[in-house]
Amino acid sequence: MKADIAVVGSGLAALTAARAIQQAGRTVTLVWPGLSSLYFLYATIDVLGYADAGTRDAIVDPGDGVARLIAAHPDHPYAKAGSASLAQGTALVLAWLAEAGLTWKGSLSHNYLLPTALGTPKPSCLVPSTMVAGDLRHPEPIVLCGFKGYQDFAPELAAANLLRAWPGGGTVRAVRIAAPGFVADRLFTSIDLARAFEEPGFRADVAVQLRPHLRADGARIGLPAVLGLRRTPEVHADLEAALGHPIFEIPTVPPSVLALRLFDRLRKQLQESGVEMIWAAPAHAAQVEGGRCTRIALKAPGREQPVEARAYVLALEDWVDGALRAGVHHLRDPFFNTLIAEHALPIDRTADSMFSPQPVRRLGYRVTQRLQPADASGAPLAENVFVAGGAMAGYDPAGTKSRGGMAIATGYRAAQEACAA
Amino acid sequence: MITEEFPPVSDTVEDAAPVEACTKCTACNTVCPVAQATDIFRGPKALGPEAERFRSPQEPAVTAGLDLCSGCKLCEVTCPSQVTIQGYIRRAQNKGARERGRTLRDWVLGHTRLLGRLGSLTAPLANLGNRTPVFRLLLERVVGIHRNRPLPRYQWQTFERWHRRHPPAAGARRKVAYFYGCWVNYNERRLGEMVVLILERNGIEVVVPKQQCCGIPAVVNANMDLARRYGEQNVRLLTPVAEQMDIVASSTSCGLTLKHDYAHLMDIPGSQTLGSRVYDICEYLWMLHEKGELNLDFETVQMRVLYHAPCHLKSHGMGYPAMRLLRLVPGVTVEEVDEGCCGISGTFGVKVEKYDLSMKIGSRLFAAVKAAGSDAVLADCETCRMQVEHGAGATSTHPVEILARAYGQTETGVRATRTPVR
Numbered sequence: 001m002k003a004d005i006a007v008v009g010s011g012l013a014a015l016t017a018a019r020a021i022q023q024a025g026r027t028v029t030l031v032w033p034g035l036s037s038l039y040f041l042y043a044t045i046d047v048l049g050y051a052d053a054g055t056r057d058a059i060v061d062p063g064d065g066v067a068r069l070i071a072a073h074p075d076h077p078y079a080k081a082g083s084a085s086l087a088q089g090t091a092l093v094l095a096w097l098a099e100a101g102l103t104w105k106g107s108l109s110h111n112y113l114l115p116t117a118l119g120t121p122k123p124s125c126l127v128p129s130t131m132v133a134g135d136l137r138h139p140e141p142i143v144l145c146g147f148k149g150y151q152d153f154a155p156e157l158a159a160a161n162l163l164r165a166w167p168g169g170g171t172v173r174a175v176r177i178a179a180p181g182f183v184a185d186r187l188f189t190s191i192d193l194a195r196a197f198e199e200p201g202f203r204a205d206v207a208v209q210l211r212p213h214l215r216a217d218g219a220r221i222g223l224p225a226v227l228g229l230r231r232t233p234e235v236h237a238d239l240e241a242a243l244g245h246p247i248f249e250i251p252t253v254p255p256s257v258l259a260l261r262l263f264d265r266l267r268k269q270l271q272e273s274g275v276e277m278i279w280a281a282p283a284h285a286a287q288v289e290g291g292r293c294t295r296i297a298l299k300a301p302g303r304e305q306p307v308e309a310r311a312y313v314l315a316l317e318d319w320v321d322g323a324l325r326a327g328v329h330h331l332r333d334p335f336f337n338t339l340i341a342e343h344a345l346p347i348d349r350t351a352d353s354m355f356s357p358q359p360v361r362r363l364g365y366r367v368t369q370r371l372q373p374a375d376a377s378g379a380p381l382a383e384n385v386f387v388a389g390g391a392m393a394g395y396d397p398a399g400t401k402s403r404g405g406m407a408i409a410t411g412y413r414a415a416q417e418a419c420a421a
Numbered sequence: 422m423i424t425e426e427f428p429p430v431s432d433t434v435e436d437a438a439p440v441e442a443c444t445k446c447t448a449c450n451t452v453c454p455v456a457q458a459t460d461i462f463r464g465p466k467a468l469g470p471e472a473e474r475f476r477s478p479q480e481p482a483v484t485a486g487l488d489l490c491s492g493c494k495l496c497e498v499t500c501p502s503q504v505t506i507q508g509y510i511r512r513a514q515n516k517g518a519r520e521r522g523r524t525l526r527d528w529v530l531g532h533t534r535l536l537g538r539l540g541s542l543t544a545p546l547a548n549l550g551n552r553t554p555v556f557r558l559l560l561e562r563v564v565g566i567h568r569n570r571p572l573p574r575y576q577w578q579t580f581e582r583w584h585r586r587h588p589p590a591a592g593a594r595r596k597v598a599y600f601y602g603c604w605v606n607y608n609e610r611r612l613g614e615m616v617v618l619i620l621e622r623n624g625i626e627v628v629v630p631k632q633q634c635c636g637i638p639a640v641v642n643a644n645m646d647l648a649r650r651y652g653e654q655n656v657r658l659l660t661p662v663a664e665q666m667d668i669v670a671s672s673t674s675c676g677l678t679l680k681h682d683y684a685h686l687m688d689i690p691g692s693q694t695l696g697s698r699v700y701d702i703c704e705y706l707w708m709l710h711e712k713g714e715l716n717l718d719f720e721t722v723q724m725r726v727l728y729h730a731p732c733h734l735k736s737h738g739m740g741y742p743a744m745r746l747l748r749l750v751p752g753v754t755v756e757e758v759d760e761g762c763c764g765i766s767g768t769f770g771v772k773v774e775k776y777d778l779s780m781k782i783g784s785r786l787f788a789a790v791k792a793a794g795s796d797a798v799l800a801d802c803e804t805c806r807m808q809v810e811h812g813a814g815a816t817s818t819h820p821v822e823i824l825a826r827a828y829g830q831t832e833t834g835v836r837a838t839r840t841p842v843r
Contacts, residue, residue, distance in 0.1 A: 001711075001739075001740070002711055029740070033501060033503070034448070034498070034499055034500045034501035034502065034503060035448045035452075035499050035500075035501055036501055037446075039448055039451070039499075040446045040447055040448045040451065041446070186460065187463075188460070189447070189450070191450075191451055192460065195457075254445075254446050254447045254448075255447040255448070255450065255451045260451060268759055271757065271759065272757070272759075276740050276741075276745070277740060277741075278738060278739065278740040279498050279735040279736075279738065279740075280497065280498040280735060280736055280737075280738050281738030281739075282503060298738055299738070300737065300738030300739060301677060301680040301681030301696070301736065301737060301738060302679075302680030302681055302696040302697050302698075302699055303680075303696070303697040305738060305739065320444055320446065320501045320502060321501040321502075322501070322502070322503070
């Protein structure tokens with residue numbers, strides 16, 4: 001396989017890079033090891049929620065927060081990507097979402113504060129429009145609604161937590177209704193409910209059950225994110241009209257309907273616009289000659305399949321999609337087999353408490369100022385290879401709520417570098 | 422020291438116990454075409470890695486619900502951690518069938534080559550029977566083949582026989598072997614003729630070695646023991662060929678079985694040499710093109726075609742080479758119908774209890790094909806083509822048909838011998 005530029009990964013960093021490269025007029029081959037968290041976990045695009053993983057003060061203005069972070073930590077991956085990459089990458093993604101028919105809201109100048117499925121307020125920068133009515137910066141009362149037999153959202157628990165954790169304070173009630181057609185002993189997921197919500201009859205039944213729980217107090221209704229897969233705007237508007245109250249979605253554990261909607265549309269858009277996608281082939285083994293990578297190998301059925309490109313963007317995410325390989329004492333990367341980290345004991349990678357910031361989260365590729373993977377001395381392992389997204393060292397995407405913004409900023413920057421290489 | 426409890430050679434947890442690589446992300450369930458269409462199927466996550474933890478070689482196989490897995494392999498395509506979900510499902514299903522016995526229907530459907538030979542020998546009679554409502558009703562009641570499923574038309578003249586009379590190309594610069602499979606041999610000889618013609622137009626002599634059914638119909642019909650026997654025969658027959666030349670296959674699933682499943686699903690020793698030399702026909706032609714060796718002397722073909730990517734094609738890890746090739750042909754407009762699985766999955770949608778499910782799985786694709794309108798729907802897989810013709814009422818053919826036309830082979834037209842009965 002030959003292309004101008006090969007992008008490895010299937011997450012937001014990879015997709016952003018592929019889109020940016022294509023807009024620059026180059027041919028892109030997108031190589032997938034399998035699907036990433038963008039398919040089963042994503043809900044919102046978080047740029048910066050907390051200045052570091054230890055603090056609990058939510059950031060109000062993520063653009064400003066990133067600028068401060070860059071000033072304070074010139075080695076942070078955000079500093080290497082540059083605030084211009086974040087701004088331009090975000091503009092590219094927002095325009096792309098609109099073109100793909102997805103209505104998202106937000107800007108770099110403010111964070112929403114949205115309840116999670118456990119009722120904790122979480123700062124998020126770019127969000128689907130169906131989540132916006134849950135913004136906890138506003139005081140209106142909230143009714144949280146779950147479904148009998150649906151295990152991934154417990155409204156009672158979320159309401160109890162939210163009552164405690166809502167910064168401004170407010171009224172929260174919990175209700176549970178039946179999901180019509182889902183019998184008691186059937187195990188069902190968000191995806192099943194989302195498909196059911198696309199049926200007008202199902203929605204009407206839900207509205208009838210919900211109505212008695214609503215008062216004339218201007219309350220908004222929080223539902224788990226199950227309002228349809230393909231026809232969400234219609235489902236959302238229809239239900240709001242039937243109930244006369246604002247409705248917002250709350251992200252759930254995998255499978256995340258919000259992620260699925262996002263990924264499916266962006267993937268289709270890329271494919272329709274001519275990006276070549278190679279499914280189901282984990283990439284590894286970069287061949288470096290004279291300081292340049294000449295090919296990477298795909299583990300295709302039967303044999304290793306070479307992919308040759310002028311430049312490469314490695315936009316894998318983390319452990320799940322094979323960005324790094326963990327042995328008992330060593331962490332290595334699959335492309336250069338370079339040592340990422342060495343531990344006397346595997347437990348040195350984790351904190352004492354699962355709720356503490358985890359050292360393992362900060363591990364990943366060392367990168368140069370141009371985002372090339374670097375060896376221990378800081379020299380690039382290959383001139384024409386660039387890293388983006390979760391596999392970079394030196395930040396904690398979960399603890400700082402910055403996974404999406406980092407994916408966009410580094411994906412965009414890596415694309416620029418790859419086009420120039 | 423804790424560290425000394427780990428064996429010193431152990432690389433990763435996943436290498437030591439592959440099932441532990443499953444992180445329960447549920448991506449497989451989300452993408453599963455069967456789970457999307459019915460709530461009685463518990464999905465690949467539960468039936469594969471989760472049930473695997475309860476399976477022990479000494480105990481009876483845990484198999485409830487396994488027959489609803491159509492074997493499309495999209496779960497494996499999707500899995501971020503490369504868990505061999507299909508391997509767990511198929512091995513358990515085979516063990517269960519060995520313990521409890523197989524149905525006549527599944528035994529018959531697993532013996533594609535035998536079926537093909539009988540059908541071909543009695544071609545006019547078999548085709549007439551397959552179109553006769555009374556016979557189909559009987560077939561449904563006695564065997565369990567759904568009466569509404571159009572069955573493939575059998576041909577009296579097999580591809581093997583055609584090729585024996587086909588004069589070898591003069592002045593070829595290299596040789597390639599062709600794994601034509603049961604379908605081309607007994608049902609769609611014309612596809613094999615086109616493959617031979619296209620390769621000859623590129624200065625390649627086509628060798629047709631003796632071969633057995635690839636075994637995939639047996640695999641998905643709970644008969645991996647039979648599939649392994651077939652596989653071993655093919656490894657014996659074709660490894661000496663693979664040592665000399667590349668092998669191309671024009672069926673997506675046969676190609677995948679040879680490339681991957683012999684070594685990794687059926688554990689056939691020594692099958693790697695064969696697997697490493699097998700190419701999908703379009704993959705092979707694209708490779709020629711990247712080397713600058715593809716004959717680009719194409720005539721204009723004024724056609725608007727849709728392309729449906731078969732599920733098993735996605736497992737090949739090669740992208741969509743047919744789409745890339747078709748863009749080289751002047752006059753052809755090609756657009757992908759990206760609506761997922763067609764639903765037939767080989768013999769799955771033929772079965773009486775699964776026919777309706779199979780049509781429901783394909784309904785999104787059928788609607789998209791009908792709405793788009795086209796001169797033909799192209800698909801690399803023979804049963805996808807059957808399903809698209811049946812479900813969407815569209816003409817469906819293999820992508821190489823367009824290349825054959827571009828090389829000037831227009832006399833037989835798109836509606837050749839492939840059209841199923843009814």
